[in-house]
Amino acid sequence: MGPVQSRHPGAVCVYFLCVLLPVIFGIDPLTAGTGLLSGALLLWLLAGHFPGKEYLGYLGIVLFSGVINPMFNHNGETPLFFLNSNPVTREALLYGWVMGMLIAAALIWSRCFLLMMDTDRLLTVMSRLSPKVSLILSMALRYVPLLRRQARMAREAQAGLGLIREENGLDRMKGAVRIFDGMVTWGLENGITLADSMTARGYGMGKRTRYVLYPWEGQDTLLTAGSLGMMLIILGAKWMGWIGYSWYPRLVTPAFRLPGIAAYLLFVALCLAAPALELWDRARWKRLISQV
Amino acid sequence: MPILDVQNLSFTYAGVARPTLREVSLCLQPGDFAILTGETGCGKTTLLRLLKRELAPQGTQEGAILFQGQSLATLSSRESAARIGFVFQRPEEQIVTDRVWHELAFGLENLGIPEKEMRRRVAEVAQFFGLEDSFDRHPDQLSGGKKQLMNLAAVTAMEPELLILDEPTARLDPIAARNFLSAVERLNRETGMTILMAEHRLEDSLSRANQLILMDKGRITAAGEPRQVCAAIPQGSALEGALPAATRIWRGLGAAGECPLNTGEGRAWISKWLPKHGEASERQKLEEQKNAKAPPVPALSFHQVSFRFSREGQDVLRSLEFDLLPGEIFGILGGNGSGKSTLLRAAAGLIKPYSGRIRFFGKEQKEYRHGTLRHEGVAMMPQDVQTLFLRPSVREELKDSGLRAEELPFDIHHLLDQHPYDLSGGEQQLVGLAKVLAVKPRLLLLDEPTGGLDASWRGKIQEVLRGLRQEGMTILMVTHDAEFAAETADRCGLLFRGRLEAVDEPHAFFARGSYYTTPVSRLAPGCVTVAEAVQTLKREAGQ
Numbered sequence: 001m002g003p004v005q006s007r008h009p010g011a012v013c014v015y016f017l018c019v020l021l022p023v024i025f026g027i028d029p030l031t032a033g034t035g036l037l038s039g040a041l042l043l044w045l046l047a048g049h050f051p052g053k054e055y056l057g058y059l060g061i062v063l064f065s066g067v068i069n070p071m072f073n074h075n076g077e078t079p080l081f082f083l084n085s086n087p088v089t090r091e092a093l094l095y096g097w098v099m100g101m102l103i104a105a106a107l108i109w110s111r112c113f114l115l116m117m118d119t120d121r122l123l124t125v126m127s128r129l130s131p132k133v134s135l136i137l138s139m140a141l142r143y144v145p146l147l148r149r150q151a152r153m154a155r156e157a158q159a160g161l162g163l164i165r166e167e168n169g170l171d172r173m174k175g176a177v178r179i180f181d182g183m184v185t186w187g188l189e190n191g192i193t194l195a196d197s198m199t200a201r202g203y204g205m206g207k208r209t210r211y212v213l214y215p216w217e218g219q220d221t222l223l224t225a226g227s228l229g230m231m232l233i234i235l236g237a238k239w240m241g242w243i244g245y246s247w248y249p250r251l252v253t254p255a256f257r258l259p260g261i262a263a264y265l266l267f268v269a270l271c272l273a274a275p276a277l278e279l280w281d282r283a284r285w286k287r288l289i290s291q292v
Numbered sequence: 293m294p295i296l297d298v299q300n301l302s303f304t305y306a307g308v309a310r311p312t313l314r315e316v317s318l319c320l321q322p323g324d325f326a327i328l329t330g331e332t333g334c335g336k337t338t339l340l341r342l343l344k345r346e347l348a349p350q351g352t353q354e355g356a357i358l359f360q361g362q363s364l365a366t367l368s369s370r371e372s373a374a375r376i377g378f379v380f381q382r383p384e385e386q387i388v389t390d391r392v393w394h395e396l397a398f399g400l401e402n403l404g405i406p407e408k409e410m411r412r413r414v415a416e417v418a419q420f421f422g423l424e425d426s427f428d429r430h431p432d433q434l435s436g437g438k439k440q441l442m443n444l445a446a447v448t449a450m451e452p453e454l455l456i457l458d459e460p461t462a463r464l465d466p467i468a469a470r471n472f473l474s475a476v477e478r479l480n481r482e483t484g485m486t487i488l489m490a491e492h493r494l495e496d497s498l499s500r501a502n503q504l505i506l507m508d509k510g511r512i513t514a515a516g517e518p519r520q521v522c523a524a525i526p527q528g529s530a531l532e533g534a535l536p537a538a539t540r541i542w543r544g545l546g547a548a549g550e551c552p553l554n555t556g557e558g559r560a561w562i563s564k565w566l567p568k569h570g571e572a573s574e575r576q577k578l579e580e581q582k583n584a585k586a587p588p589v590p591a592l593s594f595h596q597v598s599f600r601f602s603r604e605g606q607d608v609l610r611s612l613e614f615d616l617l618p619g620e621i622f623g624i625l626g627g628n629g630s631g632k633s634t635l636l637r638a639a640a641g642l643i644k645p646y647s648g649r650i651r652f653f654g655k656e657q658k659e660y661r662h663g664t665l666r667h668e669g670v671a672m673m674p675q676d677v678q679t680l681f682l683r684p685s686v687r688e689e690l691k692d693s694g695l696r697a698e699e700l701p702f703d704i705h706h707l708l709d710q711h712p713y714d715l716s717g718g719e720q721q722l723v724g725l726a727k728v729l730a731v732k733p734r735l736l737l738l739d740e741p742t743g744g745l746d747a748s749w750r751g752k753i754q755e756v757l758r759g760l761r762q763e764g765m766t767i768l769m770v771t772h773d774a775e776f777a778a779e780t781a782d783r784c785g786l787l788f789r790g791r792l793e794a795v796d797e798p799h800a801f802f803a804r805g806s807y808y809t810t811p812v813s814r815l816a817p818g819c820v821t822v823a824e825a826v827q828t829l830k831r832e833a834g835q
Contacts, residue, residue: 142390157679160672182682197386199346201399202373211397
């Protein structure tokens with residue numbers, strides 16, 4: 001388990017949000033590019049091998065968006081050429097590419113997020129929001145494989161008697177209907193015993209507490225506060241107009257004064273925090289093992 | 293003050309004329325370990341459910357149930373949930389959540405226990421029951437025995453003062469059952485928790501308890517210290533079959549001296565009882581029965597059969613070789629994961645081995661066209677017989693199979709209007725068997741035919757199987773019920789890691805084994821039934 005993954009799932013969620021929000025809410029080649037590259041690095045580290053195929057997919061999204069946007073969006077005042085008597089503008093072309101980078105960055109970070117969070121971790125976060133929903137989810141997650149297993153057993157029971165024939169589609173359908181019948185009966189029975197088991201263990205007595213698999217630690221506070229703080233500064237800088245691009249009718253780049261540059265650098269640091277922690281952790285283990 | 297005091301409790305189910313419980317009285321002191329036993333349908337489960345208010349069935353109730361001197365009805369719902377714990381028979385049905393840790397914490401969450409306290413208690417029970425390794429896993433990945441241990445741990449995490457268990461080992465294999473019982477015993481010895489457990493397998497449990505309560509037709513017929521109760525059971529009573537083999541032999545030999553409750557005590561008692569201490573193995577000279585005739589065409593033959601679930605996996609069946617003769621009952625024994633069920637599924641044609649040949653009545657499996665194998669008369673009864681049931685009543689189940697109740701070699705008329713799921717385990721087994729017989733098999737494959745059944749039901753199933761054999765049916769059963777196999781089968785085989793390591797006629801099979809054998813055979817080598825053991829020992833004693 002990596003150093004980010006072993007943090008509290010809530011803190012991990014906050015960190016990912018803090019990276020994603022500035023990427024999404026500013027159509028900005030610098031944040032989108034930083035997000036895309038750092039995300040690609042993180043994905044490589046988490047996947048454990050060079051994810052060439054996935055990279056190609058994300059590259060495809062960038063190129064596709066770059067082609068599609070200028071074809072349908074004719075804003076912008078610098079026409080490059082005319083297509084069906086509509087202008088294809090430089091602004092729309094660049095905007096399309098940046099948009100593609102933004103989408104690819106959002107996807108790549110979401111992919112990393114899913115690699116880090118299993119159901120247990122997601123449920124921990126969910127149960128903070130609503131303990132009831134998290135219990136229902138936990139029960140549902142158990143029920144799906146249970147149903148599948150029961151269906152397989154019911155099918156084998158019937159097949160073992162030769163009562164299911166699979167020579168043609170109609171027979172197959174009849175067989176499926178039989179099994180479905182049996183599953184309904186089983187489900188109802190099982191529901192009653194399950195309800196018994198729940199009340200016997202005091203379910204529905206009022207206020208529930210919850211067992212937390214991942215306790216909150218000091219480092220989680222540090223991670224959360226750090227990411228939130230950095231994100232607020234970046235969004236603030238955008239609000240103040242220190243950073244940010246404007247696309248139509250004419251491309252306006254930011255002025256790149258000190259506060260703006262600092263805000264961009266801060267975002268680079270935020271994005272690289274996760275991959276850097278992963279790399280540092282790996283180096284530490286290598287060192288520790290070589291010392292044994 | 294007794295922890296549980298039941299006074300003249302009578303109970304009648306709503307809509308039923310006859311009472312299920314009649315004037316039941318029983319009293320448990322703190323720290324007691326009581327076993328409640330009786331035939332299936334005698335009212336054990338009803339009684340236990342009445343003692344746990346949340347599970348009490350609908351009906352009219354007379355008499356009083358006092359929990360620590362206080363009427364059960366006046367307990368607050370919180371006290372009732374926390375102070376009385378309940379473990380059900382089927383391990384799967386009481387699992388609520390999708391992780392072991394969540395299951396352990398579920399009851400505590402419901403009670404609103406603060407997080408710090410909850411963490412301590414979950415950690416404690418996980419360690420006490422050896423569940424640390426499974427803590428993060430899905431309950432469905434655990435074996436039946438581990439699941440039931442988890443259920444026990446989940447209930448004891450709530451720190452109940454009285455723990456009620458309803459035949460908790462009925463669905464477990466013998467080793468898992470013993471393991472579970474020692475966990476319960478440890479709970480009783482080390483924490484002083486009061487235990488009330490319904491059981492019909494007294495072989496491994498009785499010597500751990502300090503109270504034995506007998507029930508018959510809704511009444512308590514005897515209660516007290518196990519040795520005294522065992523001595524007092526009348527000869528020929530249906531309950532006799534449930535007693536440990538050592539106790540039954542002791543009763544058969546005149547019930548002199550201290551009553552033994554397990555095999556160890558039984559051996560000690562026999563060695564005192566026998567005037568001369570003959571060496572066990574020399575007592576019985578087993579005669580090898582050589583069959584000079586040419587062997588008939590086997591009903592089922594496995595030749596070099598190997599099977600595995602995936603290419604990377606290990607072989608579950610390894611070059612398995614065996615012949616099943618027509619008209620015999622063959623019992624395959626073996627521990628969990630030895631490949632018993634896989635062997636049966638291969639025989640039923642549900643899975644295809646990657647090498648080797650399986651022949652039915654001399655013809656190869658491939659020669660039967662798809663689906664026609666079953667018409668040639670091979671039928672399998674699954675371990676979980678409930679999976680066979682698809683209809684809301686037994687009558688419709690039979691109609692669905694195109695069968696009339698009169699055609700069956702046993703009587704199920706009285707069950708016709710019931711829902712198959714409402715039947716007892718034994719009754720379900722009979723209805724399942726009826727459905728299987730409806731396809732008129734020549735070769736019957738049975739997966740754990742006695743799982744969860746009490747002694748008298750096992751007797752009934754045995755009778756039915758013998759009757760079917762008389763009619764010329766060949767029966768292959770896999771079971772971990774060594775006693776049932778010993779008494780029913782014509783030959784037994786021990787399956788270990790996908791190979792049959794020993795095949796023999798039951799007397800020889802169980803006389804050779806010293807670990808994988810029946811309690812009777814341990815006490816009187818070469819004997820399979822209690823009656824045989826009693827006779828042999830009497831003969832040796834020169835009586």
